[in-house]
Amino acid sequence: MKVEEQIKAYINSQPEPKRADMQALHRHILKVLPKGKLWFLDGKDDKGKTVSNPNIGYGLYTIQYANGAAREFYQIGLSANTTGISVYIMGLEDKTFLAKTYGKKIGKASVTGYCIKFKTLKDINVDILEAAIRYGLEQTGQNAK
Numbered sequence: 594m595k596v597e598e599q600i601k602a603y604i605n606s607q608p609e610p611k612r613a614d615m616q617a618l619h620r621h622i623l624k625v626l627p628k629g630k631l632w633f634l635d636g637k638d639d640k641g642k643t644v645s646n647p648n649i650g651y652g653l654y655t656i657q658y659a660n661g662a663a664r665e666f667y668q669i670g671l672s673a674n675t676t677g678i679s680v681y682i683m684g685l686e687d688k689t690f691l692a693k694t695y696g697k698k699i700g701k702a703s704v705t706g707y708c709i710k711f712k713t714l715k716d717i718n719v720d721i722l723e724a725a726i727r728y729g730l731e732q733t734g735q736n737a738k
Contacts, residue, residue: 651667669726
C-alpha cells in the first residue's frame, strides 16, 4: 500500500469529529510543506509490537544521535491519541521554545518540547499552530514554501 493510501486509511479510521479535524490538518500541513516527503508509521516496531500511536509524517529531518549515528525521520508529525490530536515538531534545539512562544497564544492545548496536543481543532488557533510549524521548518532548513 502506498504512503498516501496508508494515510487516507488511517485518517478515515478515526471517529468523527477527530476524522474531520485530522483531514483538515493534513491538508493544512500539505499547504505549508507541499513538496515535503510523506511518511506513515504504523506504530509497530520491527517485531510487530505496538510501541506508539500511528503517525503521519511530513518533510525530512536527519536525527543525529550522541554516538555519531544518524537516521532520516519526518520533521512534522500528526497523530491521533486517546484524548485528541498531537502535532510533533521535530528538530528544535531549544526544548522550551514552543511552550514559551506559542503556549499561551495557541488556545486549549498542552505544549511541550516538541509536541502540541489538543482535543479538537476548534480548541486552538490554527494560525498559531501554523506559525509553530513554520518555525520548526525554518530551524532545520526545510523549505516551507
